[in-house]
Amino acid sequence: MSTQSRTLDIMPITADQCRAARAIVNMDQNALAAAASVSRGVIIDFETGKRTPGTNNLAAIRRALEAAGVEFTNGGQPGVRLKK
Numbered sequence: 001m002s003t004q005s006r007t008l009d010i011m012p013i014t015a016d017q018c019r020a021a022r023a024i025v026n027m028d029q030n031a032l033a034a035a036a037s038v039s040r041g042v043i044i045d046f047e048t049g050k051r052t053p054g055t056n057n058l059a060a061i062r063r064a065l066e067a068a069g070v071e072f073t074n075g076g077q078p079g080v081r082l083k084k
Helices: 003-009 015-024 029-036 040-047 055-067
Strands: 070-073 079-082
Touching (some): 015 040, 015 070, 029 055
Antiparallel strands (some): 070 079
């Protein structure tokens, strides 16, 4: 499976989910940016609603948070929780 195909399979996350996920695993914006290989500005702009990252960056942010122990819930009420 190509990287693009894997990226498109990942459900997007919201800015609120990103902030909550960082809080759950005690990760600051700098650490998330480093783990996702994006600039801190991308994280700041996303979390403040200034802009939504591109598909690849958003997927990288989600993967970094999941690797840190977060599980995203994207049903009728999007949220986050620690993985069991």
